[in-house]
Every structure is written in structure tokens, then in C-alpha cells.
Amino acid sequence: MAIDVQTPVPVFDGTTISREEFYKQFYTPQKPVVLRGLWKKYPAYTKWTMDFFKQTMGDIEVALYGNRKEDISKTLQKPNAKMRFNEYLNLIEHEPTDLRLFLFPIFKYKPELLNDFGYPDIVKGYIKIPFMFFGPTNSIVRMHQDIDMSNVFLTQFHGKKRVTLFSPDQSELLYRLPFNVHSTVDVDNPDYETYPALNYVKGMSTVLEHGDTLFMPSGYWHHIQYLEGGFGLSVRTVANDWEKIFGGFWNLTFQRTTDNLMRKIHDEKWFIYKKTLAERRALKAMKHFV
Template identity: 65%
Template sequence: MNISKQIPIVDATKITRKEFESTYLRPQKPVILRGLWKQYPAYDKWTMDYFKQSMGDIEVELFSSKQANPSETLKVAHAKMRFDKYLDLIEKEPTDLRLFLFPVFKHKPELIKDFGYPKITGRYLKIPFMFFGPAGSITRMHQDIDLSNVFLTQFAGKKRVVLFAPDQSELLYRLPFNVHSTVDIDNPDYDTYPGLKFAEGCTGLLEHGDTLFMPSGYWHHIEYVEGGFGLSVRTLGASIGTIVKGGFNVTIRRKFDDLMRAMFDQKWFNYKKKIAFKRAEKAMQKVNKNNGGNSQPAYN
């Protein structure tokens, strides 16, 4: 597995909308936009202390990747806690509990005034979410089911991000009917998952004020290097086909997967894993054929 390639970083104040859309959006290439949110009050205003003081008394639902079923989307919370106590926890103590897809604006609507939707592109889905996590916690590798483009901005702490393009899905052992994989890219098991030897991705580090543009369908593995939080806004997929497929994933494919899992549980999971391994084997054969029959990965 090769993830040595770095996600490019550009100064958001020096790139035009035309340049961004021609270089990154239309070709669907990831980039870190440094300082994109400097134009908004949230850039300096949103801190741990600010959220503790302004909405610390609300109860939040927390999720643990360690306790999660690897074959399904996290839906049922593993713990509940006052928001200010949780923020204290992720600043000071080790924990695996994360707060994700948090609709903070439902609890404090006036926060909407602290930010906008950068004019670097358009077609925003104006449903922003926040993500909070402690140092060392992991967001397991997955694709976003709606296949939207994502702008993920970091406000506190640091995150390590590893991305893989959608064309790497088979080599990453994507489970059919959903958007997950069972591989651990931090500790790759090449004996069990030989396709990982051929997978190629890229890596980046998000710090305060950095915005990651993550194109539609990109696999992402995120590690909180420090306790902190970020916010994501989305835009429609780059093509009509992508938009339709994303809608199908959300409305039909996920419901079918949920139904089959409820009916067959482990048998369904094992069936999906079997398909994933068959697809990975075909993908490896294709790579080998493209490499002139060389059984080794295409990089040194």
C-alpha cells in the first residue's frame, strides 16, 4: 500500500473559483485549502471554551469505532454525556468516543451567522454538520453514502487524513451494498488482504483553518492527532450520474442492506465479504495485466 503521496496544499486567498473548479472540482482531485474560512467570524470565535460556555448543558450522543459493527453505518449511540463534560474529556483524557454529524445549529441557530458558504464553488447542500473527537480516535475508512463533494474545515486540534480515489474500491475490499471496508490501513494485513499491496492513496494533515476538499466517492480514514473539532459542508456531486447514484444509495441500497442484515445477520456479512474478496482478486489480476504480468505492486 502506498500512501506516501501528499495531498496538495494551496493558499485559499490566492486561488480563484475558476482555478479551483478547473484544477480540482471537475477533475475530482483532493486539495487542502489553507485559510478558506478566514473571511468568517467562526475562524477565530469557535473554540472549545466557546462551545462549553454557550451550549455546554445539552446532552450529546457519542459513538465508538471500537464497539461498532464493521459492516454497518454507526446509528445507535454507545454513550451519552453533557456537551461540556465531553469537551473536557477529549481535551484531557484518552477515549474512543466521538461526536459526529452533530447538528449543532439546531441547538444554537445563531451560529449560522458565524459562517457562510465560500464562493470558491456553488451548488451547496446547506446542511452543515460538526465532528468532535479526542486524540488517537479513528474515523474508520469509508465513503460518504450520498456521494457529495465535501469541504471539511478544522477549527481546533489536528487531524491526519488518508484518502483513496473511488477506483481503488475493489483493492480496499469494499463491502457490497454499503460504503464500508473491513481493512485497517494503519496496520495492513497483507496476508488476509493482498489487494492492499496494490492500493494507492494520499495523506494530509489538517490544522486550524485548513479546509480539505474531498471529491465525491473518495475513501477517507481520519485520525485525530489532537483532540478537536471540525465542520463539513457539502456540494452536489460533479455529475448527474453521481447525484442519482448517491440518492439511490441513501434511499434504496442502504435500506436493502439493513433489511438483509436484520434477516440474516452474520451470514449476510460473510456473503458480502466473500464478494469483496472475489472483486479484489479480479482487481489484482487487472493490475498485474496492466503491469505486463508483474505480480508485484506498481511502485517500489
């Protein structure tokens, strides 16, 4: 039985939605939405294609990460491969691979790309550090929350990807690993014997295509499957409440340092400890339902 993610993320016309409407319906209540065409007014909307990136910056070297099984316990730190950007773009267009390019600071290599877009005024308080994400068909971004707990606006430029979302209040049922923002749950093939609390989670899903911007409120869990090779860009805003702002700061400092240190010292044992704790917390959370 699949996890209940049938509820579709609502879709709004991003070319007409006003700031008032966005705040009232989505930003203040922290509800996800797809804003179709939000970036239509910017040159990037049509200019940023695979060929554009191949031609303008194909020569740079990029570090790539795959979906290694052993990485389930780790935040990805060591790349699986390095190659020229145009070789990589050809690969994800034409060849089977699982190599992804994520949190790519493309603007460091080519700052003039920043002139190709702006920050839509449906919201205030942007953290103006955009990142790009590239991936091949069938590659998976395993389920996680963003470590800084910011609100995310993820715009798709090329290819389609399915995004599955869960609200942060389901973290325990999703077996959130302590000292971490990941879960070992496989959303596509749920193992209800090992993870019985998954019977009680309820998510949402959507497929993003060219020109769609997905608003993911702070702390939302997301799992992404690239249905086609492609790329997108994310910009973020600071979380809406102090608890989440502090949570993000905590994750980036104390939590991450502790996790890295314990991993170095105890490795597998530390992972087993975190998994056990996550299971205990899930069983406790499940008691509200059974």
C-alpha cells in the first residue's frame, strides 16, 4: 500500500496573484502552493535552457552526487564524480545516470546570470542566495527538511519532477533522525513493518513543469523524483516565526557540529542510536492514533 499523498498541492496563477492574497491563503498559514508562471516576467523564464548553459559555461568543472545506499545515514559530503558542466548536461539529457548537481552556486561562476531574474514581490524578506539543482530522469532527492528552516520557492525551468510534501508536524511519524533533517523512510516503497507510523501520515504531491514555482513553507518535508532530466532554482525567505528561525540556527550550528563529530567518532553505532531514537519517537506519536 502506498503512503497517502493523494491530496494535490493547489495551483494558482502566479502571474496575477497579489501579495495580500498570497499572504492570506498560503504564506501566513504556511500552506504549500504551486504558483504557475510566477517568473514569466523575467528573461530567465525562456533564456535558461540546457543549450544556454552548455554554451555559456560548459567548461566549468562540477561535483556530482549519486543516490548511494550507504549515504542513507549521511548528509552527502564527498562527490561521486566530477566532470565538465556540458558533459554533465549531455549525460542527464541522453544517458541513464543517478548523478545530481545540487545546491549549485552557479552565480559564483557567472554573476551576470543574476540579471536574468528578480525576486517576485509577492513576499518580503528574501535571503538573496539562490541555488540551482540539476538531475537526470528517475533521480531521487531523498526525504528531508531544509536545514535552515527557511521558506523555499523552487522554480522549475526544464523537465518535470514529482514533489511529495509532508507538514513539519508529522516529523515524528516520518521517523525524523535526531541531530539531522533526514529520514530513512522510502516514500515510494514504504516498509510498514519497520515503519508502522507511516500508516498515519498524510502528504501532498504535485508535478512541477517549466515555469512552475512551488512554495514550500518552512520545515516542510520534501521528497523529489525527477520524471525527466532537468533543472530548477530555489530562493528562500526567513521563517515566519522565531521558533523556526531559532530551529534553523540550531540545526546549522550545534546540531550539525554534534552530528558530524559523533559520526566521525562512532559512525555506524551513532547511526543505529539515531534510528532507534527515531523509532521510539514514532511509536509514541502513533499512540495518538491507535
